[in-house]
Amino acid sequence: MSLKVAYWPGCVSRGFTPELHGSMAQVAPLLDIELVELDRASCCGAGVLAEHNQELADTLNARTFALAQQVEGAEMMMNICSTCQGAQSECQQRLDANAEYREAVNTTLEPEGLHYEKGITNKHFLWLMVEEIGLDEIAKKVTKPLNGLRVGPFYGCYIVRPTDRVGIDDEHPRDTYLDQLIEALGGTVVDYAGAHKCCGFPIITMNKEVSLKQAARHLGDAIDADADCLVTPCPLCHLNLDLQQPLAERYGGRDLGLPVLHLPQMVGLALGLDPKQLGLNKHVVKPTSVIDWSTSVVAGVE
Amino acid sequence: MPAYTLRIRRYSPESGEAAYWEEFGIELGPHRSVLDGILQAKDREDGSIGIRCSCRAAICGSCGVRINGRPGLACHMHLEEAEATSRDGKITVEPMGNMPVLKDLITDMEAVHWKKIRRVTPWLLPDGPPPEREYIVPKEAMVDVTQSMACIQCGACVSDCLSMEVDPEFIGPAALAKAYRFVGDPRDAQRFERLDDLSQDPHGIYDCTHCFNCIEACPKGVAPMSQIMRLRRIAGADFDISDRNNGHRHEQAFVTLVRQGGLLNEAELLPRSYGGDSWLGKFHPKAGAELLSSLPVIMKAVMRRKVTPGGALIAHKITGHKNLRRIFDTIEGRDERYELNLYIVQPDDAAPEKAGHAGGDAQGTAASTPPERSPNA
Numbered sequence: 001m002s003l004k005v006a007y008w009p010g011c012v013s014r015g016f017t018p019e020l021h022g023s024m025a026q027v028a029p030l031l032d033i034e035l036v037e038l039d040r041a042s043c044c045g046a047g048v049l050a051e052h053n054q055e056l057a058d059t060l061n062a063r064t065f066a067l068a069q070q071v072e073g074a075e076m077m078m079n080i081c082s083t084c085q086g087a088q089s090e091c092q093q094r095l096d097a098n099a100e101y102r103e104a105v106n107t108t109l110e111p112e113g114l115h116y117e118k119g120i121t122n123k124h125f126l127w128l129m130v131e132e133i134g135l136d137e138i139a140k141k142v143t144k145p146l147n148g149l150r151v152g153p154f155y156g157c158y159i160v161r162p163t164d165r166v167g168i169d170d171e172h173p174r175d176t177y178l179d180q181l182i183e184a185l186g187g188t189v190v191d192y193a194g195a196h197k198c199c200g201f202p203i204i205t206m207n208k209e210v211s212l213k214q215a216a217r218h219l220g221d222a223i224d225a226d227a228d229c230l231v232t233p234c235p236l237c238h239l240n241l242d243l244q245q246p247l248a249e250r251y252g253g254r255d256l257g258l259p260v261l262h263l264p265q266m267v268g269l270a271l272g273l274d275p276k277q278l279g280l281n282k283h284v285v286k287p288t289s290v291i292d293w294s295t296s297v298v299a300g301v302e
Numbered sequence: 303m304p305a306y307t308l309r310i311r312r313y314s315p316e317s318g319e320a321a322y323w324e325e326f327g328i329e330l331g332p333h334r335s336v337l338d339g340i341l342q343a344k345d346r347e348d349g350s351i352g353i354r355c356s357c358r359a360a361i362c363g364s365c366g367v368r369i370n371g372r373p374g375l376a377c378h379m380h381l382e383e384a385e386a387t388s389r390d391g392k393i394t395v396e397p398m399g400n401m402p403v404l405k406d407l408i409t410d411m412e413a414v415h416w417k418k419i420r421r422v423t424p425w426l427l428p429d430g431p432p433p434e435r436e437y438i439v440p441k442e443a444m445v446d447v448t449q450s451m452a453c454i455q456c457g458a459c460v461s462d463c464l465s466m467e468v469d470p471e472f473i474g475p476a477a478l479a480k481a482y483r484f485v486g487d488p489r490d491a492q493r494f495e496r497l498d499d500l501s502q503d504p505h506g507i508y509d510c511t512h513c514f515n516c517i518e519a520c521p522k523g524v525a526p527m528s529q530i531m532r533l534r535r536i537a538g539a540d541f542d543i544s545d546r547n548n549g550h551r552h553e554q555a556f557v558t559l560v561r562q563g564g565l566l567n568e569a570e571l572l573p574r575s576y577g578g579d580s581w582l583g584k585f586h587p588k589a590g591a592e593l594l595s596s597l598p599v600i601m602k603a604v605m606r607r608k609v610t611p612g613g614a615l616i617a618h619k620i621t622g623h624k625n626l627r628r629i630f631d632t633i634e635g636r637d638e639r640y641e642l643n644l645y646i647v648q649p650d651d652a653a654p655e656k657a658g659h660a661g662g663d664a665q666g667t668a669a670s671t672p673p674e675r676s677p678n679a
Contacts, residue, residue, distance in 0.1 A: 011565040014618065016609055040621045042564035047512050048556045051531045052539065055640045056633045060560075063629070094642045097649035101642045108632050112625045161514035198464040198513035205575040206508040206547045213468040214511070243608070246598050282608040284599065 003075060003132060006068035007035040010081035011043050012235040016243065019279025020235050023264040024080050024125070026278060030141065030271045031133055035078075036071045038064065044087040046236070047202070054094075055105070061091040062105045065122070066114035076121040078128055080264065082234035085124040086158025089165050092122065124159055126233045126263060130177045135184040143272035145186025149229070149290065151266070152190040152222040153178035154241065156234040157198050178231065178263075185270040192225040194218025199237040204244070209251055215240040216252025228289045229259040231266045238262060242284050259287035304329050306381045308339050310351065311396035312406050321403075324348075325392065332382030336393060337365050339381055340407070352406035360521060363454035366461065367407050368396045373458040373519040376407075398461030400470070414470075415457045418477040422500070426484060429491030437489050447486040449645045450479045450529050452522045459516035459526050471505040475516035475526030478507060482529035485536060497537040501545035507533045508549030523645065539639070554579040561630045564620035569609070 013020040028035050041064040043049070050057035065088075068077040079085045095102050096118050106115050123131070129138060159166055160175045168174045175196065179189045200214030219241060222230055232238055240248070242260040249256045260283070261269075268278045275281070275291045304327030313321035326343035337355055344351040355365040358377045365376040370388050376395065384393040401409040428437070459475040466472045473481075481500060484490045500506040507530055516526040537543045538550040555574035559566050570584070573593065577586025584593075593600070603609040633640075 012568065014565070015568045015613075016603070018608065018613075042620055042623070042626055043560045043566050045560070046556075046566070047531075048553055049560065051534050052553050052557050053535070053633060053639055054642070055636075056557075056630065058642075059629055059633060060626070094644060097644055098642055098647060099650055101640075104640065108629055111628065112622075157511075157513040157515075162517045197467075198511045198515075200468075200511055202512045203465070203509060205552045205572065206549050207469070207504060210465060210469040210472070210509060211511070214464065217468060243603060244599055246602065247596070282606045284602045284606060284608065 002032040002034045003128075004034040004036065004071075004073050005076055005078040005128070006038055006071040006074040007078050007080075008038045008041055008044075008064060008068070008084060010079065010084045010235065012083075012239065013080055017235040017238050017262065019282045020080060020238070020262045020264065023262060023268050023273075023278040026273055027264045027268045027271065030273075031129070031138070031267075033078075033128075033133075036074055038067050038071075038077075041067050044081075044084040045091075046083050047087050047090075050087065050090065057087070058091045058094055058101075059105050059108050061088050062095055062102075062116040063109055063112070063114055064088070065092070065095075065120045066109060066116040068122075069117060069120060070114075076123055076128075076132075078123055078125055080125045080233075081236070082124060082156050082158040082232075083236050085122070086161075086166065088122060089167075092120065093165055124233060126159070126177050126181070127172075127174055129181065129267070130174075131172070135180055138181070138267070139184045142185055142270045144270055146182070146266070146270050147186050149187045150190050150227050151182045151187045151261075152192050152225065152227040152230045153182060153195050154199070154218065154222075154230045154232040154237060154260070155196050156232060156237040157196075159233060160196055178233065182231065182266075185266065187266075187270075190222060190225050190227040192218075192221045192227065194221045199232075199234075199240040201236045201240040204240065208247075211240065212244060212248040212251040215244060216248040216254070216256065219245065219248065219256045219258050220252060220254055223256065223258055227258065229261055229287060231261045231263060233263045235262065245285050257285060259283065259285050259290050261287065261290065305332075306330065306339060306385055307392040308336075308343060309392045309394045310340070310343070310406065311394075312351075313397075313403050314405055315403070328381065330381060333380050335377045336367075336369055336379050336381060336384050336395060337376035339393070340376060340395065352404070352408045354408050361454065363456035366398050366409075366456040366458050368394075368398055368461065370394050371396075373398055373461040375456060375458070375521050378521050398457055400461055400463060400466050401457065409457070411457055414474075415455070415460050415476060418460075418474050419455070419480055421473055422477045422481040422484075423496065424477075424480050424484070426487065426490055427492040428489050439488050443488045445646050446643065447483050449524055449643075450483040450486070450526075453479055453483075453520075453524045454522055456521065458519040458521060459524075462515045462519045464513045464515055465509055465511050469505060469509060472509045473500070473503065473506055475510075475530070478510070478533060479524055479526040479529040482533050485533060493536075494541050494543075497533065497541055498543050500533060501537045501543045501547070501549060504547055506547075507537065508545060508547040525645070535639075548575045551575050551579060555583070557630075559617075561626060562619075562623070563617050564623040564626050565618055567617050569614035570617065 009021045042060050045057040182189050200211035204211045265278045280287050306328040308326045309323050312324050328339040340353050356362040360375050360378040367376045397403045397407050397409050401414045404410050463474050466474050485493050510530045552575035558579050573584035573589035576592045577583035577589030
């Protein structure tokens, strides 16, 4: 039976990382996920709208939640962007905490015929794979295991902190899901310092040097730990780690050249999809260490 | 058979030897603290173990360390809990990060932490002669700063600040939370000067990457990052400070683009952050200079068809984006911003009685578990 979700792709997955939105659409049917795209929903604010005006960010995300709650038969809402997930979780925490506040926000939504009911289930694709589909099920669907591929998980910030807000506890060790998934797909997890650190992207326009030094540091640490590539559940991290990598090399003072995969791309490769279908040709750092382009087979597979 | 094993990082700079790990068996019950464990090892096995401590009750802030890689107070974590979060059953204790180590677990708080605290002028700067008796302010006006007042100066947030890791000059979470304590204080007469200073400094409020590490680290629920966001909000919205770091311009451009089309359009957002929040922003010399320096990246992105010129230049808009303008106008038209501070207002289901609004018993609520606080604290 397929899992129907109200799907919010976010802005960046349709802007500077179109390969993320594209690869999600390719992977969903293979995992029996039915995506109902929320085409009327708006930007989550990425923390910047909340920094400007908290009520504004809360209202826009309550609007998104209300739209998701209108999708008939959808079991939950799903994100493919960690920043969306984190920013929405922050707003949901306030909205769900206080009835009076929620009512005030709903009053603003009323003219559009929308109303947010407390307690929406909203999960990132990563959480959904582990908690709703199950890693055993996913492992059964693998046709091209990532044998021999050394993958560094890059979680970023928004889906691992603050732990209580993003729902990390003993039963839901969400800060380890990427590691577990890499193993379920047949890959090898690379242990390096940057897995749960910040890519630096939020200050790219404010302090480019500090921003890209962070990216360069984590890429360098992963290279030193013999990683073939990184995988990230966040397109904003991808911007700093992949798109900006040539500049990060300059600020970091060393050669890098480490491919960075989006989460659905890694899953898609293991499920046998063609690298080009997954948009891997669109990356700034060519994922040659990950893919043998002549045969479209993941490196290391005999 | 000892109940627990501590793996302590030992280091004496003057010895000339590299740092090393040393293990100690501890015979204590599960509900004794990691600090009790360290003190037992010091007492029974090696009196030279360096640890700073005093109150043993999470009040003085002396015993900040990293336990299993995470910052916190050694006196504030049970041995049992520490063992459960360890990688291999041995509790790892090391000095805090981002600060020089003086000996073993003792870091030089003066070199980093206190210097930065002094940087933000951590005292009240009222106007005119002091009143004959005390300053009288409405109770509600002070509630908001209670969260930053809860800081015990332990340095846990400084230890794990990811911006400071690459930029040692970053003023950092503890000092900026302290800055908010005075910016949020109605008695202070130099709020603009404080904010202008912290906005214009390239290592000030706009150097924070929003990584939540300080919120996670703080054993007292201060949520320094949330205080930094408050500083930005007041600097931008109330004082209209246009900083040279593009911080406020970036925020304005972001808000405008979402208002207009519902999505952020990176190809517009980036030049506007440098050149100013209008369609003309991209023709500003500063935007041009930025474009030029990013040319290698842009060329690659276009070559790989990651970004197409058409896709970048034509603004994408969501269906029914006009509804958003109404929402923006309604909320931005309010006389006062409506903010729900969960440090002060308890969630409905956690409050013993129906929670009131800001201005309630701040003393009482601040002592309970705030939502932004780390569960391992």
